[in-house]
Amino acid sequence: xxxxxxxxxxxxxxxxxxxxxxxxxxxxxxxxxxxxxxxxxxxxxxxxxxxxxxxxxxxxxxxxxxxxxxxxxxxxxxxxxxxxxxxxxxxxxxxxxxxxxxxxxxxxxxxxxxxxxxxxxxxxxxxxxxxxxxxxxxxxxxxxxxxxxxxxxxxxxxxxxxxxxxxxxxxxxxxxxxxxxxxxxxxxxxxxxxxxxxxxxxxxxxxxxxxxxxxxxxxxxxxxxxxxxxxxxxxxxxxxxxxxxxxxxxxxxxxxxxxxxxxxxxxxxxxxxxxxxxxxxxxxxxxxxxxxxxxxxxxxxxxxxxxxxxxxxxxxxxx
Amino acid sequence: xxxxxxxxxxxxxxxxxxxxxxxxxxxxxxxxxxxxxxxxxxxxxxxxxxxxxxxxxxxxxxxxxxxxxxxxxxxxxxxxxxxxxxxxxxxxxxxxxxxxxxxxxxxxxxxxxxxxxxxxxxxxxxxxxxxxxxxxxxxxxxxxxxxxxxxxxxxxxxxxxxxxxxxxxxxxxxxxxxxxxxxxxxxxxxxxxxxxxxxxxxxxxxxxxxxxxxxxxxxxxxxxxxxxxxxxxxxxxxxxxxxxxxxxxxxxxxxxxxxxxxxxxxxxxxxxxxxxxxxxxxxxxxxx
Amino acid sequence: xxxxxxxxxxxxxxxxxxxxxxxxxxxxxxxxxxxxxxxxxxxxxxxxxxxxxxxxxxxxxxxxxxxxxxxxxxxxxxxxxxxxxxxxxxxxxxxxxxxxxxxxxxxxxxxxxxxxxxxxxxxxxxxxxxxxxxxxxxxxxxxxxxxxxxxxxxxxxxxxxxxxxxxxxxxxxxxxxxxxxxxxxxxxxxxxxxxxxxxxxxxxxxxxxxxxxxxxxxxxxxxxxxxxxxxxxxxxxxx
Numbered sequence: 001x002x003x004x005x006x007x008x009x010x011x012x013x014x015x016x017x018x019x020x021x022x023x024x025x026x027x028x029x030x031x032x033x034x035x036x037x038x039x040x041x042x043x044x045x046x047x048x049x050x051x052x053x054x055x056x057x058x059x060x061x062x063x064x065x066x067x068x069x070x071x072x073x074x075x076x077x078x079x080x081x082x083x084x085x086x087x088x089x090x091x092x093x094x095x096x097x098x099x100x101x102x103x104x105x106x107x108x109x110x111x112x113x114x115x116x117x118x119x120x121x122x123x124x125x126x127x128x129x130x131x132x133x134x135x136x137x138x139x140x141x142x143x144x145x146x147x148x149x150x151x152x153x154x155x156x157x158x159x160x161x162x163x164x165x166x167x168x169x170x171x172x173x174x175x176x177x178x179x180x181x182x183x184x185x186x187x188x189x190x191x192x193x194x195x196x197x198x199x200x201x202x203x204x205x206x207x208x209x210x211x212x213x214x215x216x217x218x219x220x221x222x223x224x225x226x227x228x229x230x231x232x233x234x235x236x237x238x239x240x241x242x243x244x245x246x247x248x249x250x251x252x253x254x255x256x257x258x259x260x261x262x263x264x265x266x267x268x269x270x271x272x273x274x275x276x277x278x279x280x281x282x283x284x285x286x287x288x289x290x291x292x293x294x295x296x297x298x299x300x301x302x303x304x305x306x307x308x309x310x311x312x313x314x315x316x317x318x319x
Numbered sequence: 320x321x322x323x324x325x326x327x328x329x330x331x332x333x334x335x336x337x338x339x340x341x342x343x344x345x346x347x348x349x350x351x352x353x354x355x356x357x358x359x360x361x362x363x364x365x366x367x368x369x370x371x372x373x374x375x376x377x378x379x380x381x382x383x384x385x386x387x388x389x390x391x392x393x394x395x396x397x398x399x400x401x402x403x404x405x406x407x408x409x410x411x412x413x414x415x416x417x418x419x420x421x422x423x424x425x426x427x428x429x430x431x432x433x434x435x436x437x438x439x440x441x442x443x444x445x446x447x448x449x450x451x452x453x454x455x456x457x458x459x460x461x462x463x464x465x466x467x468x469x470x471x472x473x474x475x476x477x478x479x480x481x482x483x484x485x486x487x488x489x490x491x492x493x494x495x496x497x498x499x500x501x502x503x504x505x506x507x508x509x510x511x512x513x514x515x516x517x518x519x520x521x522x523x524x525x526x527x528x529x530x531x532x533x534x535x536x537x538x539x540x541x542x543x544x545x546x547x548x549x550x551x552x553x554x555x556x557x558x559x560x561x562x563x564x565x566x567x568x569x570x571x572x573x574x575x576x577x578x579x580x581x582x583x584x585x586x587x588x589x590x591x592x593x594x595x596x597x598x599x600x601x602x603x604x605x606x607x
Numbered sequence: 608x609x610x611x612x613x614x615x616x617x618x619x620x621x622x623x624x625x626x627x628x629x630x631x632x633x634x635x636x637x638x639x640x641x642x643x644x645x646x647x648x649x650x651x652x653x654x655x656x657x658x659x660x661x662x663x664x665x666x667x668x669x670x671x672x673x674x675x676x677x678x679x680x681x682x683x684x685x686x687x688x689x690x691x692x693x694x695x696x697x698x699x700x701x702x703x704x705x706x707x708x709x710x711x712x713x714x715x716x717x718x719x720x721x722x723x724x725x726x727x728x729x730x731x732x733x734x735x736x737x738x739x740x741x742x743x744x745x746x747x748x749x750x751x752x753x754x755x756x757x758x759x760x761x762x763x764x765x766x767x768x769x770x771x772x773x774x775x776x777x778x779x780x781x782x783x784x785x786x787x788x789x790x791x792x793x794x795x796x797x798x799x800x801x802x803x804x805x806x807x808x809x810x811x812x813x814x815x816x817x818x819x820x821x822x823x824x825x826x827x828x829x830x831x832x833x834x835x836x837x838x839x840x841x842x843x844x845x846x
Contacts, residue, residue: 050412052415052416099591099594099595103594105412106354106411106412106415107549110354110542110545110549111590111591114590114591115591117584118587118588121580121581121583124580125578125581180717181715181720184707184708185708187700187708188697191697191698191699192697195691195697196680197680197683198679198695198757199757199760200680200760201680202680203680244423247419248420251416289423290424290427290431293420293421293423293425295420296416296417296420296423296424300409300420304409
């Protein structure tokens with residue numbers, strides 16, 4: 001039964017842009033998928049190991065800037081740049097993890113915030129490398145032929161498929177993790193770190209591994225972000241608000257669940273669009289942030305296992 | 320040499336306000352293990368409060384503190400009693416996330432109402448700085464410093480000499496023992512949170528004439544103040560004061576001797592360096 | 608050769624001397640009881656052996672190999688498992704998951720780890736509780752879970768930290784039997800305890816610690832006669 005549902009979901013995933021063709025909705029779906037990847041990425045660390053990171057934008061930004069710089073300065077096409085961006089993010093996660101995991105719980109969260117802020121300030125000021133506050137812009141994407149047809153980058157559909165594949169990868173990775181020793185160890189760490197050490201779990205190694213995996217997907221999503229939106233600057237990709245939105249998706253959707261990030265992303269993007277329409281004020285499209293904050297409070301208070309988590313408990317299944 | 324002394328003085332002045340915010344944060348931390356991500360937004364409230372006072376009520380911002388501190392105290396009571404108290408049993412992590420949501424909510428609500436335009440407060444008596452011994456001391460900052468000291472002394476008296484203050488200190492060290500000794504832990508919690516909020520708001524009022532006001536100023540302030548609190552030691556009031564002053568001085572020196580744009584990063588870099596070499600914090604208590 | 612050798616073990620917390628020049632050996636296959644008045648340093652000694660804190664001075668050798676300064680997970684991998692005085696189960700996980708996690712150490716694949724876990728749980732009498740959440744168990748069951756978890760790491764040496772705390776007389780009897788069974792299964796045990804009757808009845812040898820120092824090291828019958836031990840527990844009469 002479950003396999004049928006999954007198969008249908010995947011079918012839907014890959015045919016959606018032919019069902020709903022209006023560019024605005026395709027854009028919405030792209031954003032939902034991108035945020036699902038970010039939520040899944042955060043979930044790999046926060047949901048599984050219980051380490052709350054308030055600085056995940058670091059990895060998104062690292063992926064974004066890597067992809068952009070590789071393309072603009074070295075001519076490496078974004079479809080290579082995106083996975084490389086993910087790897088770069090995964091690599092910087094290693095020293096970050098070794099430093100920050102010396103702290104626990106809220107102290108850890110704080111240290112990730114500190115790292116994110118430092119990197120944002122560096123990106124803002126190291127103009128020769130990142131162009132500083134001016135940001136980086138892609139004017140044209142390289143020509144690619146796919147089965148004899150040239151990809152039209154003005155159309156949203158190619159982007160949809162790229163992010164759809166990435167999303168599938170992220171969800172599959174989360175699922176695999178939940179079935180392996182790393183996933184189980186992560187849950188133990190989340191429950192009681194001392195007990196986990198006592199039964200032979202190298203908690204630093206496990207956490208750093210989870211962080212690295214998490215960072216990889218955030219970096220990949222960042223690379224996609226760069227390629228899709230074609231413009232990035234330090235405040236767009238390294239901001240605390242971005243980090244908090246990632247937390248939001250994972251929390252609202254449901255920590256440790258595999259499908260949670262998708263639900264959270266749908267809520268985030270749907271709310272965002274609704275309130276963007278109502279509250280489009282000045283330059284900062286912020287009305288939706290008010291409601292993210294409110295939703296976060298409501299969910300923590302009344303639905304701490306998240307929307308999907310709650311539904312899952314009601315219907316008794318595992319994922 | 321003169322630049323150096325000037326730097327230190329400026330740093331101490333700003334640092335005294337960091338210290339005030341930090342004390343509010345650490346006291347809430349220590350007694351209730353609440354990581355209040357919305358603490359910076361309380362400072363922001365104070366700043367806007369001061370702005371409103373001078374713009375609409377024509378009252379000098381420093382005088383308006385008499386109005387805003389009690390008001391902030393009441394807001395703190397409200398927030399704790401009706402919002403936070405239900406979340407605390409769910410754990411530190413959930414509280415952290417909840418207050419993060421609260422912060423997002425408050426900051427953006429204010430952004431919606433007040434717009435993101437940077438605002439400043441111009442005081443007629445504050446155009447020229449004082450120059451004791453040739454060191455430039457901006458008048459608003461000097462007044463803020465003075466008042467911060469007075470408030471700190473008052474706080475010290477409160478914590479050490481009054482029953483409620485002692486209850487706060489006891490609960491922050493050993494909540495169960497304190498409860499067994501007859502301390503009304505629930506009431507102490509409310510008062511502590513309200514006190515911390517009032518301190519933050521007060522610091523905001525004092526800071527307003529010296530900084531740019533914008534609704535999301537809370538974000539970076541709360542990050543810096545957590546750095547102070549963690550380095551100075553969770554729950555330690557002297558630690559927060561020392562940490563605040565230190566951060567102020569370090570940022571000031573950094574702005575002069577390293578570079579201005581990176582000065583905000585300095586606090587964080589030091590934070591991470593300390594973590595690397597002394598995981599238990601500068602004064603000994605860094606882990607939860 | 609002794610399984611565990613502790614030589615000159617010393618730990619200072621700032622100026623506070625918790626353990627001083629502690630030395631003893633544990634032979635393979637024996638049950639060593641560790642007793643002493645409150646605050647004597649027993650749990651500190653445990654934490655030192657298990658790697659949760661590191662000694663100021665002194666050595667800890669397992670099978671002749673130094674383990675002082677190793678992190679807890681490394682110590683467990685070497686073959687020392689411990690329980691905690693106040694039980695720390697993974698509360699929101701099931702009984703089976705709790706023990707499977709520990710079994711993962713020696714059996715990296717989920718299937719094998721789970722079947723190992725089931726075996727250990729059966730031996731501990733928790734077979735019927737396998738699907739239950741750890742938090743729903745009684746204290747006595749949680750203590751058995753704690754031990755099951757430790758056993759699933761296939762230790763050579765098991766450190767039991769006051770397993771009898773909070774148990775009634777019947778449960779103490781059962782638990783003592785359990786400890787003896789574990790030892791018969793080939794695992795060496797160091798056992799810290801306040802319930803003296805239990806420990807005296809089951810231990811091969813007893814080490815008495817007072818104020819961080821060893822004051823006696825002998826079989827149980829000799830220990831009760833030792834005047835220093837009596838004095839440590841009861842104080843000396845003032846004449």
